[in-house]
Each structure stands twice: as structure tokens, then as C-alpha cells.
Amino acid sequence: MNVVNVAPAVQAGSDVAIRPATTLTRQIDFTDSGADTWTAQVSFGDSSAPLTLSNLTARTFTLSHLFAQTGRFPVTVTVSDSDGASGSDAFFVDVMSQPPLEVTAFDLSRRVSSHIETAAERARGGASYIIHLPLDGDVPWTPEFLDYWRRFGDTVGSPVPVSVPPGFPGLRLRAVSVRPPAIRRVRAIDLNVTAQYLALSEAERFDVVIGTNVFLYYDRPQQGLAMAGISNMLKPGGVLLSNNALVEIPAVGFRSIGYSKVMYSSREEDGDLIVWYQKAPK
Numbered sequence: 001m002n003v004v005n006v007a008p009a010v011q012a013g014s015d016v017a018i019r020p021a022t023t024l025t026r027q028i029d030f031t032d033s034g035a036d037t038w039t040a041q042v043s044f045g046d047s048s049a050p051l052t053l054s055n056l057t058a059r060t061f062t063l064s065h066l067f068a069q070t071g072r073f074p075v076t077v078t079v080s081d082s083d084g085a086s087g088s089d090a091f092f093v094d095v096m097s098q099p100p101l102e103v104t105a106f107d108l109s110r111r112v113s114s115h116i117e118t119a120a121e122r123a124r125g126g127a128s129y130i131i132h133l134p135l136d137g138d139v140p141w142t143p144e145f146l147d148y149w150r151r152f153g154d155t156v157g158s159p160v161p162v163s164v165p166p167g168f169p170g171l172r173l174r175a176v177s178v179r180p181p182a183i184r185r186v187r188a189i190d191l192n193v194t195a196q197y198l199a200l201s202e203a204e205r206f207d208v209v210i211g212t213n214v215f216l217y218y219d220r221p222q223q224g225l226a227m228a229g230i231s232n233m234l235k236p237g238g239v240l241l242s243n244n245a246l247v248e249i250p251a252v253g254f255r256s257i258g259y260s261k262v263m264y265s266s267r268e269e270d271g272d273l274i275v276w277y278q279k280a281p282k
Contacts, residue, residue, distance in 0.1 A: 008032040008079040012089035014126045015181045017100045018067060024093060025064045028077055032059060036081040045073035045093075067095045094181060104206070106191040106198075107214060113188035123183035130160065135172040145264045149174065156182035194222045197229035205235040212272075215244040227252045227277075237281040243272045253280045 010030045018024060032038070042051040044065050053061055056079075067073065073093045080086035094100075105116060119129050135141070135149055153159075153176030162175035189198065193214075200206075209230050215223050223246055230240055231253050240254060248255055254277040263271040 005081070005083040005085045006033050007085035008038065008081055008087040010077050010079050010087050010089040012075070012077045012091050014124070015092040015094065015179055017094040017096055017181045020070055020095055020097060021066070021068055022095070023064060023066045025062060027060060027062050029060045030079045030087065032079075032081055034081060034083065036083060038082070039080045041078045041080075043074075043076045043078075045075055046071070067093060070095045070097050092179065094179075100181070100185055103186045104189055104198075105186065106189040107193045108188060110190065113190055116186060116188040119183050120186060123180040126180055128157070128180060129178045129183050131157075131176045131178060132162065133174040133176070135174070137170040137172045139270070140266045141270075142263060142265060152176065153178065193229050194218060194225045195229075197232045200233055202235065205238065206233055207235055207238050209234060209238070209240045211240065211242045211244075213243065215242055215246060220247060223247065224249050224252065227254055231279055234279045236279060238279045240277040240279070242275050242277065245273075245275055246277065248277075254278065255280070 008030045009032070010028065012028055013026055016024065016026075028040070030038075038056040038059075040051075040053040040056060040061055042053075042063050042065075044051070044067075046067060046069065048065070051063060051065070063077070065075075073095065074090055075093055076088060076090045078086055078088040105113070108116075123129065131153060133149060133152060141149075152174075157176045157178040160175045160177045162173050164171050164173045191198065211226075211230070215226065218226060227240070227246060227249065228251075234240065239257075246254075256275060257278045258276045260274045260276070261271065262274060265271075
């Protein structure tokens with residue numbers, strides 16, 4: 001009778017973001033149908049010595065490691081059984097000097113909100129999210145815009161191969177696979193900004209609110225109501241960005257502090273005027 005030794009199957013978990021000088025502690029589970037003892041080796045990807053745990057008798061163990069420096073580190077977990085078979089799994093640790101950016105999206109259609117929620121749920125299971133970035137090759141884009149397009153998404157993901165569909169000879173296409181931790185930091189709230197706002201503590205309030213192609217759908221009274229709701233969700237000194245000039249209502253507490261004119265190509269229609277409004281500091 002031939003007996004086939006089945007290798008351990010390791011579940012290392014999803015990617016994680018932490019601050020420098022933080023100790024990452026994580027329980028690692030694995031399955032193995034054999035009645036073995038096991039050896040685990042963990043490479044932390046930061047030039048430190050691998051962690052080796054020998055003579056494990058349970059199909060779980062805890063790793064603990066201090067990440068001192070900023071960077072993106074691949075952690076690889078390998079478990080070997082006493083018969084010589086081994087299995088591996090890996091995850092990334094993003095060590096950031098600044099807190100990870102948290103994004104809240106509101107005043108969206110229910111369909112868009114549902115899409116964001118589904119992406120976040122899949123990311124909690126370790127799935128990435130692919131963004132496709134088409135570019136019309138016949139438009140005279142500015143060098144700055146082309147550079148932005150080439151780098152878009154690099155801080156939250158990695159480029160992945162993608163092919164231009166037949167029948168689109170002038171089309172350029174780029175795709176980025178966004179890492180799960182970045183997706184999990186985006187949430188969608190069902191909220192009508194002209195009539196509702198989130199009741200947030202001062203610490204929870206937003207630093208920046210971006211309203212693009214939103215305010216043009218509101219009349220002046222609705223714009224005022226929206227700005228009042230946004231003011232209630234911003235920290236003192238926080239900023240509202242809009243590509244529509246808005247009426248400054250003293251009671252709301254916003255004042256214009258400048259604007260940025262952004263051109264994407266040599267065509268006049270390919271541009272935006274971004275107006276900066278600041279909530280009064282305390």
C-alpha cells in the first residue's frame with residue numbers, strides 16, 4: 001500500500017498596515033491530515049533573522065515581531081511536517097509613519113455604495129481590487145497628466161498586465177491591483193448631504209471633504225444646506241475642495257482660501273478649477 005504524505009496548508013492571514021516601532025502579533029493556523037509534529041519558519045522581509053519554531057504539536061502558533069522602520073515587508077510563513085513536506089503562505093506588512101488614509105464616500109447612488117461595500121467585504125477575505133485606467137491616445141495630454149496616469153495607484157497597489165480590446169486602435173490601457181488593506185479603509189455611507197450629516201466626535205471629523213461634480217446639481221439654497229452639513233463633519237481648520245464656485249455664507253463658517261487651475265490636455269474643455277474652502281479654526 002502506498003501512503004502519500006499531504007503537505008501542510010498554511011493560512012497566514014491578510015495584509016496589514018501598522019506604525020513604525022510596532023510589534024505585530026498574529027495567530028497562524030494550518031491544516032495537515034497527518035499525525036505529525038511540525039516546524040514553522042517565518043521570514044519577516046526586513047533583513048532580520050527568520051523565526052524558527054520547532055516540535056510544534058498543535059496546528060496553530062503565534063508570531064510576534066517588532067517592525068522598526070517604514071516600508072513594505074513581505075512576511076512568508078512556511079510549515080514543514082516531520083515527513084519533510086512543507087506548505088507556505090504570505091502577507092504584506094505596510095509600516096507607515098503617518099496613519100493610513102481613511103476614506104468615507106457619501107451622497108452616492110445606492111448602486112455605487114453597494115459596489116464599494118462588496119469590494120470592502122471581499123478585501124476582508126484577502127481579495128484585491130482591479131482598477132482599469134483607459135486613456136484616449138488621440139488626445140494631446142499634458143506631460144504632467146501622463147506622468148500622473150502612469151503612476152496612479154502605485155502607493156496602494158501594483159500594475160497588472162492588461163490588453164486593449166480589439167477595435168480600439170487609439171486606446172491606451174493601464175490596470176492596477178489595489179491591495180486589500182487600502183480597500184478596507186474605504187467605506188460608503190448612505191447619506192444625502194443636503195439634508196443629513198454624520199454625527200461625529202471631534203476626533204472622528206474629517207480633515208478634507210472633496211465634492212467634485214456634485215454641487216452643480218444643487219440650487220443655491222441646497223448648496224448652502226450641503227455646506228452646512230459638511231461643516232458639521234469637518235474638523236476646525238478642515239478643507240472643502242469643490243470644482244464649483246460656491247456662495248460663502250458667514251453662518252456656515254467657510255471662507256475661500258484659494259484655487260487651483262488644473263489642465264489635463266491642451267484642449268480647454270479638459271481642465272478643472274478647484275476652489276479651496278476652509279472651515280474657521282477654533
